[in-house]
Amino acid sequence: MWKTTVHGLLAHKLRFALTALAVFLGVAFMAGTLVLTDTIGKAFDDLFASVNEGVDAVVREESPFDDDFGQAIRSPIPEQIADELTAVDGVESVEGNVFGAATVIGTPEQIAKREKEGDDALGRNRGAQSPALGFNWPVAQEVNPLRVVAGEAPAADDEIVVDKATADEEDLAVGDDVVVTTVAGTEAYELVGIVTFGTADSPGGSSVTAWETSAAQRALGFDGTYLDVRVIADDGVSQDEVVANISEAIEAGEITGTANGRDLKLEVLTGAELTDEDQNELADQLGFFNTFLLVFAGVALFVGIFIIYNTFSIIVAQRTREMALLRAIGADRRQVLMSVMLEALIVGLLASALGLGAGILLAGVLQGALEALGIDLPSTSTVIGMRTLVASMVVGTLITVVSAWMPARRAAAIPPIAALRDVSIDTSGRSGRRVAIGLAIATFGALGLFVGLFTEIGNSILIVGVGAVLVFLGVIVLGPLLALPMSRALGAPVRRFRGTAGTLAQANAMRNPKRTSATAAALIIGVGLVGFITIFASSASASIGSVIDKAFLADFTVDSGSFGLSGLPPELVDQIEELDGVEAVSPVRLGTAEIEGKGAQLSAVDPTTINQLFDVGVSEGAIEGAGPTDLFVLRDKAEEEGWTVGDTVTVNFARTGEQELAIAAIYDEPQPAGTYTITLEGFEQNFDESQQFDPQVYVRYEEGFDLDQAREELEATVFAVAPNGGGAGPAGNQGLDHHPDQPAPGCGLRPVGPGHHHRTARNRQLAGIVDLRANP
Amino acid sequence: MTTTAPSSAPAPTAGPAARGVGVYKTYGSGEAEVRALDGVDVEFAPQRFTAIMGPSGSGKSTLMHCMAGLDDVTSGTIYLGDVDITGLSEKKLTMLRRDRLGFVFQAYNLVPTLNAIENITLPMALAGRDPDQEWIDQVVRTVGLDDRLTHRPSELSGGQQQRVAVARALASQPDLVFADEPTGNLDSKSGIQVLGFLRQAVDEFDQTVVMVTHDPNAAANADRVLFLEDGKIVDEMSEPTGEKVLERMKRFGD
Ligand SMILES: Nc1ncnc2c1ncn2[C@@H]1O[C@H](COP(=O)(O)OP(=O)(O)OP(=O)(O)O)[C@@H](O)[C@H]1O
Numbered sequence A: 001m002w003k004t005t006v007h008g009l010l011a012h013k014l015r016f017a018l019t020a021l022a023v024f025l026g027v028a029f030m031a032g033t034l035v036l037t038d039t040i041g042k043a044f045d046d047l048f049a050s051v052n053e054g055v056d057a058v059v060r061e062e063s064p065f066d067d068d069f070g071q072a073i074r075s076p077i078p079e080q081i082a083d084e085l086t087a088v089d090g091v092e093s094v095e096g097n098v099f100g101a102a103t104v105i106g107t108p109e110q111i112a113k114r115e116k117e118g119d120d121a122l123g124r125n126r127g128a129q130s131p132a133l134g135f136n137w138p139v140a141q142e143v144n145p146l147r148v149v150a151g152e153a154p155a156a157d158d159e160i161v162v163d164k165a166t167a168d169e170e171d172l173a174v175g176d177d178v179v180v181t182t183v184a185g186t187e188a189y190e191l192v193g194i195v196t197f198g199t200a201d202s203p204g205g206s207s208v209t210a211w212e213t214s215a216a217q218r219a220l221g222f223d224g225t226y227l228d229v230r231v232i233a234d235d236g237v238s239q240d241e242v243v244a245n246i247s248e249a250i251e252a253g254e255i256t257g258t259a260n261g262r263d264l265k266l267e268v269l270t271g272a273e274l275t276d277e278d279q280n281e282l283a284d285q286l287g288f289f290n291t292f293l294l295v296f297a298g299v300a301l302f303v304g305i306f307i308i309y310n311t312f313s314i315i316v317a318q319r320t321r322e323m324a325l326l327r328a329i330g331a332d333r334r335q336v337l338m339s340v341m342l343e344a345l346i347v348g349l350l351a352s353a354l355g356l357g358a359g360i361l362l363a364g365v366l367q368g369a370l371e372a373l374g375i376d377l378p379s380t381s382t383v384i385g386m387r388t389l390v391a392s393m394v395v396g397t398l399i400t401v402v403s404a405w406m407p408a409r410r411a412a413a414i415p416p417i418a419a420l421r422d423v424s425i426d427t428s429g430r431s432g433r434r435v436a437i438g439l440a441i442a443t444f445g446a447l448g449l450f451v452g453l454f455t456e457i458g459n460s461i462l463i464v465g466v467g468a469v470l471v472f473l474g475v476i477v478l479g480p481l482l483a484l485p486m487s488r489a490l491g492a493p494v495r496r497f498r499g500t501a502g503t504l505a506q507a508n509a510m511r512n513p514k515r516t517s518a519t520a521a522a523l524i525i526g527v528g529l530v531g532f533i534t535i536f537a538s539s540a541s542a543s544i545g546s547v548i549d550k551a552f553l554a555d556f557t558v559d560s561g562s563f564g565l566s567g568l569p570p571e572l573v574d575q576i577e578e579l580d581g582v583e584a585v586s587p588v589r590l591g592t593a594e595i596e597g598k599g600a601q602l603s604a605v606d607p608t609t610i611n612q613l614f615d616v617g618v619s620e621g622a623i624e625g626a627g628p629t630d631l632f633v634l635r636d637k638a639e640e641e642g643w644t645v646g647d648t649v650t651v652n653f654a655r656t657g658e659q660e661l662a663i664a665a666i667y668d669e670p671q672p673a674g675t676y677t678i679t680l681e682g683f684e685q686n687f688d689e690s691q692q693f694d695p696q697v698y699v700r701y702e703e704g705f706d707l708d709q710a711r712e713e714l715e716a717t718v719f720a721v722a723p724n725g726g727g728a729g730p731a732g733n734q735g736l737d738h739h740p741d742q743p744a745p746g747c748g749l750r751p752v753g754p755g756h757h758h759r760t761a762r763n764r765q766l767a768g769i770v771d772l773r774a775n776p
Numbered sequence B: 001m002t003t004t005a006p007s008s009a010p011a012p013t014a015g016p017a018a019r020g021v022g023v024y025k026t027y028g029s030g031e032a033e034v035r036a037l038d039g040v041d042v043e044f045a046p047q048r049f050t051a052i053m054g055p056s057g058s059g060k061s062t063l064m065h066c067m068a069g070l071d072d073v074t075s076g077t078i079y080l081g082d083v084d085i086t087g088l089s090e091k092k093l094t095m096l097r098r099d100r101l102g103f104v105f106q107a108y109n110l111v112p113t114l115n116a117i118e119n120i121t122l123p124m125a126l127a128g129r130d131p132d133q134e135w136i137d138q139v140v141r142t143v144g145l146d147d148r149l150t151h152r153p154s155e156l157s158g159g160q161q162q163r164v165a166v167a168r169a170l171a172s173q174p175d176l177v178f179a180d181e182p183t184g185n186l187d188s189k190s191g192i193q194v195l196g197f198l199r200q201a202v203d204e205f206d207q208t209v210v211m212v213t214h215d216p217n218a219a220a221n222a223d224r225v226l227f228l229e230d231g232k233i234v235d236e237m238s239e240p241t242g243e244k245v246l247e248r249m250k251r252f253g254d
């Protein structure tokens, strides 16, 4: 039996390859995903472990709430806490820690040159494409992940060091003047040293700028505060001991902090706990990413089931005589069944093994793709876990074998006499039961689609998904019924033009409707998949497009790009206001606060100009004239909560604590402001300085003003303030340090959430940096 | 795998090797009904060589298939030895075919993906038995396939394929061999060899052979000739010669 199977496989290499392809692709995707996430996970785990190596304890504010992604939100703590900590038993030294976004723009000469060459040259600027991180330079080298490889450590206010990768790529040398953009603005510093991150030239491809601690506090928006304080214990004092001592001191009131008139609740954790926390946080983010990619693998494997089923059905149909002959000369049913299953097993194993190999390569490609998108990952050796090997082989092989089961059963049922006659005529073309089952499945599916798409019952995505699958199955069940009339209809013209060959082809297609429809089903699935992807892609961009078209009244959008990790310095808005012909300008600033017990994203806009820039469809109340204690809410949310204009809502800000805001307006359009909106003034009062940056700025010109001229002047202004088209503001969570108090809009590995709606704009921006979008 | 004793233990003397009683076989229904076998009573004596002759469409192949349990009968009973195979389960029937029967089909005989020798030994491979190498060698030599053993069916001529099929039917030394026109595609020399070989199987190895043929001279090798017409056995002849058979055949359709 082995021999017939193996020889059969070898004799039909093409058929074999086609069957294997589906499994191969699915497994490749799955293995690729697993390898990629394992590799990323390991790389970051290693990174965290080494970054936190010398830290024995950390003191920071206890997070009052999480943001809508489950990320802890915190306020910075006053710097005097560091001094108080030095007095605690077992503490050898302490280091204040700050962290933020800092984009290396280049030397003034390079900037001038780029300006001459135009936007495109800017796009290649390293800082615009990967996270740009700003650090302080700790005195104690145990807690400093950076190592000086040329020059020296930064000591004065106007001195910086940058990472070796950036220095190499941007052609920077010790002694150069280097322009850096941070939340504090764009300034030139003297480059006094080149550093590595541990042994790597840069931390995961991000650029790094570091200042002496007090200079970093100023540059990164931490005046008189730290994100947290890192503690180095005396020799012989364990992490737990020093943490216990610090906790006692906090309880005894020896260490206290107030911020913005509030007493801070402090927490202390060991260095090991810090590393765990960082690693878990990343694991969560990777988990999403993993799921996202595994869904694709799942779709591929699901389609694979059909393709395998179909291919094996066709194989069995084609080999009816051979199977019958085997039966006639003494093979029993089990042997015929096993021969088909064996073939499936071999196909499954081989395809899975090849898929696994391809998946490992694919992981590299995916990693490259992510890097091209600006999600740079730490370089490390590829991690091929046991889980990946086992899961890929088992899933790929099982799917093949299971899908082949039905066709194999059919093969086993072939009577020996079939060897002596032609395949008996298939009557499924007229089967009543088939009609009933097919229609029932398809109807249920259609119902699911309808309910999922047009009503709000339950988890609509899930219902739509199940509905789509059912419609699919229904069509496949009904396929043989459709095959007859379709072949007749399609065959008529073919017959006219192709004569005898056409007649034969049509008769063949009609003779065995099941076979015809099985072949067609593979095509249906292929076309369906392509259609699904196309529709998915175009509706994604359509919804983005319609947001831009519908709500926008502005002439230009200045987008900071960089996945919303950073923003434009606030001074840009002031400067744009001064330009000729500008009628209205407003930034959209983003932050997180706790509303109704849940972390929620807030937008902030300028209430005096916003109505001229976009139409969010205010249906109750008014945005104009609103003040810092006013809140604007999306209609859906207001209805859900039963709010009306005039109600007060308690909003918990990390910086200022619980505040009562009054609902001043209710609006209909979720784009581009999201669910909750406050005034810029309110945002400035309630959020830290380090968060005062603008992911987007909207500009409207006076009627009839020459938009070409406007664009030119805007470009020049933006370029002067943010030569890379952005870069100010916190860098969000690259997972390099714990700094979750910064509700940065999104993160490299997070879902594209609010604040990411200008994907089209951003894509162009990654190529061209500042996209000034002219609205018709 | 083998539950039935292999061919080394035949019980030939007890009665006929195969027997059909009141066998009817109809294909289709209503207007399209074809009566391929119309009340056939037949016995094949053990260790005898029987030839079946008759006009095209007279039901020869159908009779062979029914006798070998490859097709079911519409009514009537088939015995192989003393086992009634019309009531046998699919599984038992398979066992019986595997252990006691050899079959040479009229057309399409070989597994296209296996070479000649693999095809010949396939029944034993399926039964999980080791082939008797000496016997295989002899079979192969007789059918004249020595130099063609590693060729695939697609690389063999029609006659060569037929010889492989004959070799396969005999290779497992079954009690009973059904051969549907085994010499149909052969030149007269290899035809004579194959017939001689079937004869030898009966005389020296105690096998029972039933063969369909259109060739009176081939039929002359048999111990007995049955004449079939319109699904009925219309005549039979012992110790046939070519001339006698030809004579009888001329009277078909009268
Ligand atoms: N599957 C079938 N469906 C309908 N009729 C059939 C089928 N198989 C055979 N027949 C008919 O049964 C009759 C006997 O067929 P059979 O194959 O036994 O003839 P034969 O004697 O072997 O002929 P030949 O010498 O041409 O091989 C023929 O009339 C044939 O048309």
Ligand SMILES: [Mg+2]
Residues within 6 Å of the ligand: B060, B061, B062, B106, B180
């Ligand atoms: Mg015949």
